[in-house]
Amino acid sequence: MSHIITLTSDFGNADHYVGAMKGAILRINPNVTLVDISHEIPSFGVPIAAYVIGSSFLAFPRGTIHVVVTDPGVGTSRRPILLCTENYFFLAPDNGVLSLAAERDGARAIYHLDKPEYYLDHLSATFHGRDIFGPVAAHLAAGVNPVRLGSKQDDFEKLNLFRISRKNNKLSAKVINIDRFGNVTIGMTFEHFRHFIKNNKFEFTIKKQSFTELKNTYADVQPGESLMLVGSSGFLEIAMNRDSFALLYNVKVGDSVELTV
Numbered sequence: 001m002s003h004i005i006t007l008t009s010d011f012g013n014a015d016h017y018v019g020a021m022k023g024a025i026l027r028i029n030p031n032v033t034l035v036d037i038s039h040e041i042p043s044f045g046v047p048i049a050a051y052v053i054g055s056s057f058l059a060f061p062r063g064t065i066h067v068v069v070t071d072p073g074v075g076t077s078r079r080p081i082l083l084c085t086e087n088y089f090f091l092a093p094d095n096g097v098l099s100l101a102a103e104r105d106g107a108r109a110i111y112h113l114d115k116p117e118y119y120l121d122h123l124s125a126t127f128h129g130r131d132i133f134g135p136v137a138a139h140l141a142a143g144v145n146p147v148r149l150g151s152k153q154d155d156f157e158k159l160n161l162f163r164i165s166r167k168n169n170k171l172s173a174k175v176i177n178i179d180r181f182g183n184v185t186i187g188m189t190f191e192h193f194r195h196f197i198k199n200n201k202f203e204f205t206i207k208k209q210s211f212t213e214l215k216n217t218y219a220d221v222q223p224g225e226s227l228m229l230v231g232s233s234g235f236l237e238i239a240m241n242r243d244s245f246a247l248l249y250n251v252k253v254g255d256s257v258e259l260t261v
Contacts, residue, residue: 003031003032003033003141004032004033004035004060004061004063004064004065004141005025005032005033005034005035005064005065005066005067005137005138005141006034006035006036006037006056006057006060006064006065006066006067007021007022007034007035007036007037007039007067007069008037008038008039008041008049008052008053008056008066008067008068008069008070009021009038009039009041009049009068009069009070009129010039010040010041010042010043010044010045010049010069010070011039011069011129012039012040013039013040017127017129017130018036018039020127020130021067021069021129021130021133021134022034022134023130024120024130024131024134024135024138025134025135025137025138026138027138028135028138028139028142029138029139029141029142031141031142032138032141035060037052037053037056037066038052041070044070044072045070045253046070046072046095046096046097046159047096047159047161047176047177047253047254048070048176048177048253049068049070049097050096050097050098050099050100050101050159050161050162050176051100051176051177051185052177053066053068053090053097053098053100053101054099054100054101054103054104055100055177055233055235057088057090057101057104057105058104058105060088062087062088063087063088063089064088064089065088065089065090065091065137065140065141066088066089066090066091066101067090067091067092067129067133067134067137068090068091068092068097068098069092069093069128069129069133070093070095070097071093071095071128071129072095073093073095074093074125074126074127074128075125075126075128078093078094078095079093079094079112079113079114079153080092080093080094080112080113080128080132080133080136081093081094081098081110081111081112081113081150081153081156082110082111082113082136082140082146082149082150083098083101083102083107083109083110083156084107084108084109084110084111084146085101085102085105085106085107085108086105086106086108087105088101088105089140089146091113091133091136091137091140092133093128094112094156094157095157096157096158096159098156099157099158099159099161099162100162102156102158103162107156109146109152110152110153110154110155110156111146111147111149111150111151111152111153112150112151112152112153113132113133113136113149113150114150114151115148115149115150118135118136118139118144118148118149119131119132119135119136120132120134120135136149161174161176161187161253161254162174162176162187163187164187164188164192166196169260169261170258170259170260171188171196171258171259171260172256172257172258172259173186173187173188173256173257173258173259174186174187174253174254174255174256174257175187175206175251175252175253175254175255175256175257176235176253177253178246178251178252178253181239181244182239182240182243182244182245182246182247182248183231183237183238183239183245183246184206184237184238184239184245184246184251185231185233185235185236185237186206186235186236186237186238186257187235188235188236188257188259189234189235189236190230190234190235190236191234193236193259196259196261197259197261198261200261201261202259202260202261203259203260203261204228204236204238204257204258204259204260205257205258205259205260206238206249206251206255206257206258207249207250207251207255209226209238209249211226211227211228211238213228214228214229214230215227215228215229216229217229218239218241218242219241221241222241223241223242223243224240224241224242224243225240225241226238226239226240226245227239227240227241238251
């Protein structure tokens with residue numbers, strides 16, 4: 001079992017939440033290496049957290065444990081789960097935040113984390129990052145078998161955001177992320193795009209802006225000009241050289257886009 005645990009959340013860095021979650025992990029297993037992926041997920045931004053973890057987990061060694069806490073349903077009937085994929089382990093609320101990770105690495109087993117002996121001693125209704133996900137991750141890194149951590153489940157929640165629909169010669173997808181530069185990530189991989197268009201001409205439309213070719217990098221167009229390219233995570237991206245495409249055209253996560261051949 002890996003001794004690396006990554007942390008992704010919408011906690012920010014101004015409050016005590018990240019530090020308390022790390023403390024709970026180290027209290028149980030002081031031998032782990034903790035890596036922060038991001039704590040600047042927008043508040044309650046489950047789709048964006050799904051993209052962030054789904055775009056970063058493959059950079060880590062096999063067996064890494066990923067804790068993802070963007071949890072607007074904390075304290076409700078939503079389940080805390082452990083998802084075992086082909087090469088990694090993920091602990092998160094069952095709210096769709098693991099959709100992309102499961103799609104990219106395959107879901108082998110899902111467990112409902114319903115064994116309180118692996119929780120922190122005093123369970124809060126509003127801070128499961130510290131009281132459930134962190135401690136369970138620490139026990140998992142210490143070698144506790146996943147089957148001891150919870151009851152096996154048949155399925156888990158998945159987001160519609162990553163689904164592509166097809167009608168004749170048209171694909172419809174959605175915006176899945178907007179980064180700090182205003183670059184817009186589309187829920188369509190380059191492989192999916194290439195398979196659909198084959199050798200045909202295409203038109204990609206977002207917010208009444210059309211693109212008919214892929215560029216290689218941002219500087220392939222003049223400053224202030226827009227372009228379509230393949231982002232570093234393998235998804236199609238709409239950007240503007242040295243400016244924010246999202247801000248200029250008021251693009252939001254969940255907006256629809258169309259690809260026509």
